[in-house]
Amino acid sequence: MDLAHLNDRGLVLVGCGRMGGALLRGWLGRGLAPGAVHVIDPNAPGWLAARGVKTDGPMPTDPAVLVLAVKPQMMGDVLPQLVAAGQGGTLILSVAAGVTLGTYQRAFPGAAIVRAMPNTPAAIGQGISAIVGNDRAGPAEMDLAETLMGAVGRVVRLEDEAQMDAVTAVSGSGPAYVFHLIETLAAAGEAEGLPAALALDLARATVAGAGALAVAEDEDPARLREAVTSPNGTTAAGLVHLMDAETGLPPLIRRTVAAAAARGRELGA
Ligand SMILES: NC(=O)C1=CN([C@@H]2O[C@H](COP(=O)(O)OP(=O)(O)OC[C@H]3O[C@@H](n4cnc5c(N)ncnc54)[C@H](OP(=O)(O)O)[C@@H]3O)[C@@H](O)[C@H]2O)C=CC1
Numbered sequence: 005m006d007l008a009h010l011n012d013r014g015l016v017l018v019g020c021g022r023m024g025g026a027l028l029r030g031w032l033g034r035g036l037a038p039g040a041v042h043v044i045d046p047n048a049p050g051w052l053a054a055r056g057v058k059t060d061g062p063m064p065t066d067p068a069v070l071v072l073a074v075k076p077q078m079m080g081d082v083l084p085q086l087v088a089a090g091q092g093g094t095l096i097l098s099v100a101a102g103v104t105l106g107t108y109q110r111a112f113p114g115a116a117i118v119r120a121m122p123n124t125p126a127a128i129g130q131g132i133s134a135i136v137g138n139d140r141a142g143p144a145e146m147d148l149a150e151t152l153m154g155a156v157g158r159v160v161r162l163e164d165e166a167q168m169d170a171v172t173a174v175s176g177s178g179p180a181y182v183f184h185l186i187e188t189l190a191a192a193g194e195a196e197g198l199p200a201a202l203a204l205d206l207a208r209a210t211v212a213g214a215g216a217l218a219v220a221e222d223e224d225p226a227r228l229r230e231a232v233t234s235p236n237g238t239t240a241a242g243l244v245h246l247m248d249a250e251t252g253l254p255p256l257i258r259r260t261v262a263a264a265a266a267r268g269r270e271l272g273a
Pocket residue numbers: 018019020021022023024044045046047073074075076078081082099100101121122123124176177
């Protein structure tokens with residue numbers, strides 16, 4: 005959906021790093037006028053000014069949306085400086101891990117607030133974001149948040165904010181797990197005698213192709229795994245190790261996701 009309807013009141017983006025920058029690119033591609041965007045970032049990237057995005061001057065006091073994309077640890081310093089822009093009908097949209105709706109409500113009493121958790125495939129329009137709003141975020145505000153996050157990929161709505169730390173641990177952090185799978189698969193190929201570049205090429209294409217197949221087939225991934233696994237063949241020999249209930253991927257991923265979710269809870273405390 006087009007974002008040109010935001011151009012009158014505009015959008016303020018606080019923090020234009022990896023995630024804020026990816027989101028902004030998506031929004032500019034959906035009709036948000038560069039001149040309607042005001043970015044607050046001590047090291048605003050050069051492409052912003054080149055595109056006509058405002059990076060200095062007075063901040064709009066009544067933007068349509070105030071987007072928070074700084075590190076969670078920065079939020080305590082940043083929020084008090086923004087309260088003037090969060091009055092009236094401004095939608096507060098945060099992508100920060102951990103920081104709760106309650107924290108934002110204390111900074112912006114009465115405002116509609118939505119937390120979103122995107123992931124870095126947003127940079128190529130293939131992210132997935134989960135969103136959850138406070139009581140003031142009615143259908144119009146949730147639709148707006150969904151439209152904004154939808155500019156960089158799919159959007160799912162959560163029933164309960166309590167789900168957000170688990171979402172962060174699965175899909176927010178998840179790309180890092182997958183990139184590490186590529187790294188380790190390539191390293192293992194190298195250990196079996198392949199040249200490094202070839203091993204990396206094979207590992208990257210395999211993860212990309214398997215991911216695309218998992219989406220295209222929309223089937224239980226266990227069935228897709230079984231389709232690769234010939235009885236008493238090579239895959240079965242490998243999976244004995246990968247699927248070991250004590251030493252394989254299941255307990256490792258369980259610990260990984262639990263630790264990431266626990267860190268999200270810590271960041272929000
Ligand atoms: N990266 C990811 O995969 C995901 C990140 N997120 C969330 O997105 C948020 C941003 O993360 P990410 O983009 O990775 O981090 P980055 O460090 O890339 O971006 C944060 C940006 O905020 C800037 N900044 C620092 N202090 C201030 C300030 N006082 N006012 C305004 N801007 C400031 C930073 O500048 P400088 O670099 O100079 O400090 C940087 O450009 C985090 O809250 C994170 O939890 C959510 C989902 C996924």
